[in-house]
Amino acid sequence: MPWDARDTMSLRTEFVLFASQDGANIRSLCRRFGISPATGYKWLQRWAVEGEPGLQDRPRTPHHSPNRSSDDVTALLRMAHERHERWGARKIKRWLEDQGHRMPAFSTVHNLMARHGLLPGTAPGIPATGRFEHDAPNRLWQMDFKGHFPFGGGRCHPLTLLDDHSRFSLCLTHCTDERRETVQQQLVSVFERYGLPDRMTMDNGSPWGDTTGTWTALELWLMRLGIKVGHSRPYHPQTQGKLERFHRSLKA
Known part of the structure; x- marks a missing residue:
């Protein structure tokens, strides 16, 4: 190229x-x-x-x-x-x-x-306790599906989106599948209402990530919007701990 x-x-x-x-x-x-x-x-x-x-x-x-x-x-x-x-x-x-x-x-x-405040413990937004929370809304959003279950003759795939700083639920909506096109359609509505985040974190499954290490179409779309994309470590749900707690609250 x-x-x-x-x-x-x-x-x-x-x-x-x-x-x-x-x-x-x-x-x-x-x-x-x-x-x-x-x-x-x-x-x-x-x-x-x-x-x-x-x-x-x-x-x-x-x-x-x-x-x-x-x-x-x-x-x-x-x-x-x-x-x-x-x-x-x-x-x-x-x-x-x-x-x-x-x-x-x-x-x-x-x-x-x-x-320039770039050493650990001096950079803004990194608490000394090791618990991480961004210092303002829209710095980081966490996104995932909350499983799926039978609904109206089909399946319901709840898409959840949480702001890291405020823990505000930006999106909790019913999706009929977990395809990229479906996620993008929901994200467009969220972006129009709340603006664009600096960064988004997701897990490594489809449609978010690819096990081969190549960027997915959804990742490329987000990056072209100027959003940095990150993924939780495999078998390490603490990376998206706030979203995991939100999911547990939904289940309860």
Whole structure:
């Protein structure tokens, strides 16, 4: 998928949306989009700092800018922290190096992370007790089906959607199946009423995830809307603990 095959800006936007997802393989994405890892990281850095305007072409500037190194490293650290909020400086540094980026000394990484509130226990929204709750509505939504049961000659598949911060039930509706088209139709109604969340978490079953590690059509649709997509760890329902408690309340 070379850059000149489609509009350059739309390709850059699509690349950074995919690359910003939890667990994204940056090198694999770069191969898929026909760009070098250095180019891919450049767009990710600009996206992290400036958003979409940072993806525009800009005039060439001298290679030796006194603030560029620190700014670029900080952008990378912010991107890594967004995916791995509980990691410390040493682990973040090693992970970025494994991704192919040249990093400064550990002390520099640690100081930059401390300065920008990226160290565990200093980042906003991460309580010291280990219980996680986002600090505002629409930061994270949790979504799942609550099983299914006979209903009116067919089956009822209750679709549930919960806001992580407020525990407000955004959606509790009857669905006749668990197909992607059905879920998307319900999500459109929820988005029109409550707006778009920053992130959505689901389990790994259909239609949310794919055991092969490829993105599903539903995930791609959400990412193109600018929503980050995450999945609970297999056999670890605590990841969606608030939704699990909500389901238990429904059952009771």
